[in-house]
Amino acid sequence: MSSVSAPRYLTRFQCLADACEDTCxxxxxxxxSDARWRILRDVVAGGPDAARVEALVVPDPGSGSGxxxxxxxxxxxxxxxxxxxxKLCALHRKYGEVALPDACAMFPRVATRRAGRLEVTGSFGCPEVVRLCLLAEDALEQVPVDASxxxxxxxxxxxxxxxxxMVHSERVRAVALRILERxxxxxxxxxxxxGELARRLGPFYFRGTEVFREEGAEALLTQTLATFEDAETLAALHAAVSQVxxxxxxxxxxxxxxxxSRVGAVGSERFSGWARAVLASYGGPQAAPDDVWARYAARRARLEPVLGERVEQYFRHHAVNHWLRHPFTDAPSVLDYVFKLALRAAVLRWVLLGHPTVVALCERDDLAATEDARAQLDAAAVECFQLSAKHLEQSSELHTLAQGLSGGAGPDSLPRMLVLLQGL
Ligand code: SF4
Incomplete structure (x- = not known):
């Protein structure tokens, strides 16, 4: 039997159902799917819900393959x-898991089969997943689990x-994950x-590459990956970027x-209220970028020495989960993937420091790393990361912006990425 693994936080997951602050x-x-539609019709057949299922589950006009x-x-x-x-699913309550479409039965779990192994991860669209993943130190340890x-x-x-x-993607991902843990x-x-790893891989390792038909490409990949396991090389890169x-x-x-770009486009009151509060904390939607930066920088200078380690954990866990949850091979190149990750991290850092709870923490004269301060920061982080995952991170607006900023993940992308790292 093939092995099944998941980050430890998923083994602790329990749906909060009606106690959840969101609804999946x-x-x-x-x-x-066609198969689940048939099963659903069968389980409700002859009962009081048959007509409701007939009326409320409607054919998808865009479905060609079925x-x-x-x-x-x-x-x-x-x-x-x-x-x-x-706030409970009536189908699940009455007929059990069998009645659910695949998306509902799976959420917030995401299952991916690679090289004969099954990997299960969690979606940040669910606030309980975010809480478990961001807040526990050991949340991302990979552990063997049952396929169920x-x-x-x-x-x-x-x-x-x-x-x-595809063949080399496991090795590339493993090196990337180790860098994130440094x-x-x-x-x-x-x-x-x-970004530098991605830049060096760019000329020969990308989606659709034919370079590996030639001798030497595999050795070059091995050598490039080994370079990024070397502590001295990484220290030199850190020193270089610190100068910028x-x-x-x-x-x-x-x-x-x-x-x-998303305020007004998202029909969620919870999101709109949160987004408006973040914008207001920076002086409103029309505030000049330099003034917004000044506010942000002052808050960061206040929070970092006191609760910086906690914030680092949120961002490390978010990035690691992102690499596990979203295969980089869906992107045209590693640099494209890393650039978008940097953009996501930048936006997340900015919204976190614009959350009213965090703003209030930063304004406290007696700010200290107390349990209470940490709990407040944790709650704000969960809200920011979950709402961003659900309504910002996968939006077409973010993808279009990333495309424009990166210049299409060409050789100039890395210098352009430096702009995104400024506030982190
Ligand atoms: S978002 Fe997560 S915790 Fe909330 S109802 Fe859905 S699965 Fe349960």
């Missing part, structure tokens, strides 16, 4: 039509292929190291642009 299906389209044949309609408030007044943790392991995404891009260097330096000092206004301008 709020604002999202729930697709239903893989996602239908979707569940939404109520006016954006929630799933089957969500009851206690994946809920429906049979629908795991299969990553594979004979081409060099806590002797600041988080921004580690992102820069990832750019004005912070453009950084603040980019972060604000990402958030502003």
């Amino acid at each position: 299906c709020a604002g999202l389209v729930v697709p239903v 893989a996602e044949a239908a979707y569940i309609t939404k109520r006016e408030d954006g929630n799933c039509s089957f969500l009851d007044e206690r 943790l994946a809920a429906r392991p049979e629908i795991a995404r299969v990553l594979g292929g004979e081409d060099a891009w 806590r002797e260097h600041p988080f921004a330096s580690r992102l820069f190291m990832l 000092s750019l004005p912070g206004g453009p950084w603040a301008g980019i972060c604000g642009m990402v958030l502003r």
